[in-house]
Amino acid sequence: MPELPPVLVREPVGPASPMVLDSPHSGMHWPRDFHPVASREAIHTTWDAYVEELWSEAPAAGATLLAATFPRAYVDVNRAEDDIDPDLLAEPWPTPLAPTTYSQRGMGLIRRLALPDVPMYxxxxxxxxxxxxxxxxxxxxxxxxxxxxxAVHARFGAVWHLDCHSMKSRGNAMNVDAGAARPDFVVSDRHGTTSDPAHTTWLAAWLRDRGHSVQVNTPYQGGDLVRTVGAPSAGRHSIQVEINRACYMDEVTFERGPRFDAMRATLGALVRDFAAYATAHASVHTAAHVRRPAPPPEQADSPPEVVP
Ligand SMILES: [Zn+2]
Structure with a gap:
């Protein structure tokens, strides 16, 4: 069977909005050279199950949606490329490594542990x-x-990135919040450094208004993807969104739960509203910058597709 491409891209349907979403941990297509000794059940606990499906209405709201096809337990794109635990390797790495606390906890670029005391290899x-x-x-x-x-930034003068994940309803011993019950959502921007915090606050308030419990920047501050993408002063806003798995799936059987469709509808509405919010802010952003020629007076600052 041919291997899938590493990332699937769903293009915006209809008018584009200045949003890109990515789901880096929802892939479960095992590459041919993936031979862990940990059980499939243990590896499944690292899987942000169905996250790309939960956000599947995003393209209809004008957003681009990317999803990894491979397991994060194989290689984790939400880690720095040099966040490698040297104890995993049979030979010295040819260039200097910079293992972080993720590697120390067994969950660096290449996982050492599937679960506490459960080795991967x-x-x-x-x-x-x-x-x-x-x-x-x-x-x-x-x-x-x-x-x-x-591409979105070049077109709109700004871009809003949502890095989409899910989390166990309770942390385990490898997590920074071991044992603690988690809220419905954790949104994070590395304490306002990967996004204008006003956008993160807007997102958290939107979810709270729908009755969800939300924590901001705790216990997660945001991983390496938002760290790499976010540059708020350059109009690049990157926010990590973690959904509690108990809100949409059975964490033991890994099956979709009774509230799955409701969660998908909520996230669809969120992207539609966020797209309108981001488009309005992009117009302001574009107007404030002189990199582009001024539009003729009869046109708005937005690209033609988003003019009603
Ligand atoms: Zn994740």
Missing amino acids: AEPLRIAEVARRIEAYYRPYRRTLAERLD
Whole structure:
């Protein structure tokens, strides 16, 4: 069976909005060279199950939606490329590594642990194995995301990125909030450094208005994707959104739960409203910048497609 491409891209349907969403952890197509000793059940707990499906109404709201096809347990695109645990490797890595606390907790670029005390691999990995994961999966994913963000930014003068995840309803011993019950949503912008915090606040308030419990920047502050993408002073706003799995699935059987359709409808409405909000802000942003020639007086600052 041919391998799937590392990332699937769903294009906006109808008028585009200045939004790009990505779901980096919802893939479960195992590459041929993925041979963990951890059980499938253990590896499934690392899976942000159905997240790309929950956000599937985003293209109809004018957003581009990217989704990884491969498991995050194979290579995690939400980590820095050099966040590698040297203990995983059978040979020295050819360039300097910078393992972070993610690697220390067993969940760096390449996972050491599927769950606490559950190793991923029987023996250390060869350099060539890890290099292939980076070259054939990690970099194409990152490159595709960067290209889409750049294209939207070039067109609108600003871009809003939602990095879409799900979380266990309770952290385990590998998580920073081990044992704690989690709210329906955690939204984060690394304390206002990856997005204008006003946009993060807007998003959290929208969800709270629909009756959801929301925490901002706790226990998660945002991972490496929002860190890499976000540059609010350049009009690049990147917000991480974590959905509590208990809100939409059975965490034991991994099946969609009775509230799945309602959650998908909520997120569809959120993207539609956020698209309108972002489009209005992009117009202001574009008007405030002189990089583009001024539009003729009879036109709005927005691109023609978004003019009603
Ligand atoms: Zn995730």
